[in-house]
Amino acid sequence: MARIVQKFGGTSVGDVERIRKVADRVRRTRDEGHEVVVVVSARSGVTNELISRAKALNPNPNEREMDLLLAVGEQETIALTTMALHSLGIPAVSRTGAQAGILTDPAHTRARILEISGGDIDQQLKNGSVVIVAGFQGANVDGQTTTLGRGGSDLSAIAIAAALNADLCQIYTDVEGVFTADPRIVPDARKLDEIAYEEMLELASSGSKVMQTRAVKFAQKYGVRFEVRSSFNDKPGTIVKEEVVSMEDVAVSGVALDRNQVKIVISDIPDRPGTAARIFQALSEEGVLVDMIVQNLGREGRANLTFTVPEDDAFRAENAVKALKEDFPEAQISTYDRIAKLSAVGVGMRSHTGVAGKLFRALAEKKINVQMISTSEIKISVVIGIEDAEEAVRTLHAAFGLAEDSSKE
Amino acid sequence: MARIVQKFGGTSVGDVERIRKVADRVRRTRDEGHEVVVVVSARSGVTNELISRAKALNPNPNEREMDLLLAVGEQETIALTTMALHSLGIPAVSRTGAQAGILTDPAHTRARILEISGGDIDQQLKNGSVVIVAGFQGANVDGQTTTLGRGGSDLSAIAIAAALNADLCQIYTDVEGVFTADPRIVPDARKLDEIAYEEMLELASSGSKVMQTRAVKFAQKYGVRFEVRSSFNDKPGTIVKEEVVSMEDVAVSGVALDRNQVKIVISDIPDRPGTAARIFQALSEEGVLVDMIVQNLGREGRANLTFTVPEDDAFRAENAVKALKEDFPEAQISTYDRIAKLSAVGVGMRSHTGVAGKLFRALAEKKINVQMISTSEIKISVVIGIEDAEEAVRTLHAAFGLAEDSSKE
Numbered sequence: 092m093a094r095i096v097q098k099f100g101g102t103s104v105g106d107v108e109r110i111r112k113v114a115d116r117v118r119r120t121r122d123e124g125h126e127v128v129v130v131v132s133a134r135s136g137v138t139n140e141l142i143s144r145a146k147a148l149n150p151n152p153n154e155r156e157m158d159l160l161l162a163v164g165e166q167e168t169i170a171l172t173t174m175a176l177h178s179l180g181i182p183a184v185s186r187t188g189a190q191a192g193i194l195t196d197p198a199h200t201r202a203r204i205l206e207i208s209g210g211d212i213d214q215q216l217k218n219g220s221v222v223i224v225a226g227f228q229g230a231n232v233d234g235q236t237t238t239l240g241r242g243g244s245d246l247s248a249i250a251i252a253a254a255l256n257a258d259l260c261q262i263y264t265d266v267e268g269v270f271t272a273d274p275r276i277v278p279d280a281r282k283l284d285e286i287a288y289e290e291m292l293e294l295a296s297s298g299s300k301v302m303q304t305r306a307v308k309f310a311q312k313y314g315v316r317f318e319v320r321s322s323f324n325d326k327p328g329t330i331v332k333e334e335v336v337s338m339e340d341v342a343v344s345g346v347a348l349d350r351n352q353v354k355i356v357i358s359d360i361p362d363r364p365g366t367a368a369r370i371f372q373a374l375s376e377e378g379v380l381v382d383m384i385v386q387n388l389g390r391e392g393r394a395n396l397t398f399t400v401p402e403d404d405a406f407r408a409e410n411a412v413k414a415l416k417e418d419f420p421e422a423q424i425s426t427y428d429r430i431a432k433l434s435a436v437g438v439g440m441r442s443h444t445g446v447a448g449k450l451f452r453a454l455a456e457k458k459i460n461v462q463m464i465s466t467s468e469i470k471i472s473v474v475i476g477i478e479d480a481e482e483a484v485r486t487l488h489a490a491f492g493l494a495e496d497s498s499k500e
Numbered sequence: 501m502a503r504i505v506q507k508f509g510g511t512s513v514g515d516v517e518r519i520r521k522v523a524d525r526v527r528r529t530r531d532e533g534h535e536v537v538v539v540v541s542a543r544s545g546v547t548n549e550l551i552s553r554a555k556a557l558n559p560n561p562n563e564r565e566m567d568l569l570l571a572v573g574e575q576e577t578i579a580l581t582t583m584a585l586h587s588l589g590i591p592a593v594s595r596t597g598a599q600a601g602i603l604t605d606p607a608h609t610r611a612r613i614l615e616i617s618g619g620d621i622d623q624q625l626k627n628g629s630v631v632i633v634a635g636f637q638g639a640n641v642d643g644q645t646t647t648l649g650r651g652g653s654d655l656s657a658i659a660i661a662a663a664l665n666a667d668l669c670q671i672y673t674d675v676e677g678v679f680t681a682d683p684r685i686v687p688d689a690r691k692l693d694e695i696a697y698e699e700m701l702e703l704a705s706s707g708s709k710v711m712q713t714r715a716v717k718f719a720q721k722y723g724v725r726f727e728v729r730s731s732f733n734d735k736p737g738t739i740v741k742e743e744v745v746s747m748e749d750v751a752v753s754g755v756a757l758d759r760n761q762v763k764i765v766i767s768d769i770p771d772r773p774g775t776a777a778r779i780f781q782a783l784s785e786e787g788v789l790v791d792m793i794v795q796n797l798g799r800e801g802r803a804n805l806t807f808t809v810p811e812d813d814a815f816r817a818e819n820a821v822k823a824l825k826e827d828f829p830e831a832q833i834s835t836y837d838r839i840a841k842l843s844a845v846g847v848g849m850r851s852h853t854g855v856a857g858k859l860f861r862a863l864a865e866k867k868i869n870v871q872m873i874s875t876s877e878i879k880i881s882v883v884i885g886i887e888d889a890e891e892a893v894r895t896l897h898a899a900f901g902l903a904e905d906s907s908k909e
Contacts, residue, residue: 107557141576147516148580148583149584149587152586155593156586160580163576170554171553174557175557
């Protein structure tokens with residue numbers, strides 16, 4: 092008998108029929124003799140609907156009220172999912188975030204989990220009940236409802252799995268797992284059987300949409316092994332876990348593409364200490380997330396600074412830089428949005444040499460120009476023109492032999 | 501400065517535009533210098549939508565889960581209404597039933613209020629905030645969400661008004677107040693400026709749809725003066741309050757019609773003690789609400805029993821009576837659904853004589869046949885054929901001079 096947390100996102104509980112399917116899957120898991128905790132999101136669309144009503148009434152809604160409003164979505168799905176289980180004759184009970192003892196800090200709409208007591212969930216499981224918990228929500232020390240922000244339901248599931256010492260946490264989603272590349276771009280992309288937390292994190296921050304980094308980081312910190320799998324079929328998904336030695340046999344585990352970045356070039360700034368610091372300070376104050384950075388020398392003691400930011404931050408980034416005009420009167424600012432960031436990720440890079448060389452050779456053979464380069468211990472990222480993006484992904488996927496199943500069993 | 505509780509039903513908060521109007525009305529009340537507590541229902545339609553989803557998943561949903569589900573509707577409207585007030589620059593804070601300290605018994609989906617602490621509402625009002633409270637819901641001693649059943653939001657408002665020693669409780673609805681008769685039937689029906697609790701109760705149980713008797717009974721018990729008025733305009737409504745002597749100047753305050761009753765006749769039952777008791781015991785066990793009862797002698801020591809029940813209870817009532825076949829083998833059961841119950845109500849009946857005579861004379865002049873009669877201290881009800889119903893209402897309305905404003909100021 093294992094203790095399993097199963098998390099279902101908004102699409103998986105999108106209507107009565109889908110909720111019935113969730114209940115059926117929980118039934119099958121329980122029939123195999125397991126204890127099951129179910130974490131559900133709001134029906135897809137509900138959260139956006141609530142937000143749009145709120146914004147119509149108040150463009151800048153109070154965050155405490157917003158949380159009380161948003162918590163409604165999951166409160167509905169836990170009750171409905173519990174009823175669906177009852178109709179299958181399965182003892183089940185729902186718990187809101189507060190009832191599940193999910194204690195958060197007071198930061199409404201983006202609260203951080205401080206502690207999970209689990210409430211009476213452990214007891215309910217021992218009594219043979221399935222427990223259905225509202226994802227995305229918790230309560231602060233004053234008992235006020237809080238929400239966890241984007242990716243909050245995944246985080247709830249993983250945190251509950253940690254608190255309850257679950258054997259496995261299954262994240263049911265609309266993809267079958269983590270792939271070596273986006274299958275829409277690379278037809279022979281392959282689902283990975285397993286992947287290390289760090290690789291998952293690098294993929295997530297490189298454009299893979301599977302999961303928010305936040306939940307993955309939490310899983311890594313508390314050693315929660317989890318599986319990303321499809322809610323539409325019964326195929327095993329991808330297990331995300333601590334790195335094991337065998338993972339290093341593969342240099343590159345996956346290739347990711349991020350088309351939502353913008354490149355900003357500031358030319359003709361003084362090449363002296365503190366210039367870059369001044370600029371990045373200004374960007375940081377505006378809340379702009381700077382990703383890749385390259386600085387190079389220009390003419391006569393002047394320098395150029397190139398960096399990328401998410402598309403959504405581009406406008407604020409430009410304004411922040413323009414505000415420094417006084418300090419850098421000669422600086423020119425140019426923005427390029429027709430770029431893409433291409434990344435190759437793999438914990439095997441630590442022990443394999445020649446990965447970068449192979450990558451640049453493969454791109455050069457296809458005459459794909461590389462505009463920027465950045466590397467981490469387990470990732471190489473390059474900025475290329477958006478027109479080359481899909482070909483570049485296919486090129487790297489083939490160059491690193493990702494289509495063949497090279498993983499060791 | 502007065503302390504005012506304003507309750508808005510589902511139609512009044514039916515969409516963003518209507519919620520904005522509610523906020524505006526609250527603003528005007530506050531601008532007059534009053535402390536305001538707002539009690540809101542769920543958006544109209546939401547509760548039925550939630551119930552239909554629940555029933556689709558489970559024809560017999562668990563009542564604890566049902567309450568958690570239904571509480572969602574009001575949780576949404578308190579948050580949205582609060583945001584709307586904020587956008588007008590008015591300090592406001594929302595409170596769920598539990599946060600408002602509405603303690604109920606554990607009977608999920610039909611809980612009774614045990615006590616209202618008010619939570620921190622008093623303090624919030626003193627600090628200048630408007631407080632928006634979720635109607636229809638409370639929490640039991642275990643902190644589980646409960647709902648109050650039909651008419652629950654009116655009850656919440658009146659109970660909160662009692663707990664907070666409010667000066668007035670305004671029930672905003674889609675009618676302008678309590679009328680001397682249904683204006684759709686009697687064009688010159690007149691809105692009453694005031695009415696006694698008891699009259700309101702008799703009207704409610706006689707087919708008037710304005711309010712459930714439950715909330716009125718609570719108001720009477722705790723002496724909460726309340727006003728029924730329209731959320732669509734600014735006209736004063738009808739004040740419902742304890743009886744005052746001047747009210748007795750009018751013999752009849754209003755005429756009500758109930759077309760949703762069914763008449764059941766059981767003929768040829770033994771005319772001996774205990775027969776009626778046996779029958780009504782059986783009906784009571786089936787949860788059938790019996791309204792009017794007439795027993796009369798038939799041939800040779802046998803009797804006929806005639807009674808009315810709400811349409812919804814008719815099927816169960818027939819079954820309950822049929823189950824007694826063994827005890828009363830010769831009994832015949834007939835059901836008549838083409839009837840209406842017509843009632844004249846007024847606290848003035850206590851001191852006025854001749855009301856019944858006037859009523860029967862008026863109906864007789866129109867050749868309207870009376871099938872059953874029952875009276876209370878402040879009400880006379882008759883059962884008539886449904887084809888005579890509307891003419892009968894107009895006849896009594898005119899006979900008792902209700903169109904002219906005969907109330908003493």
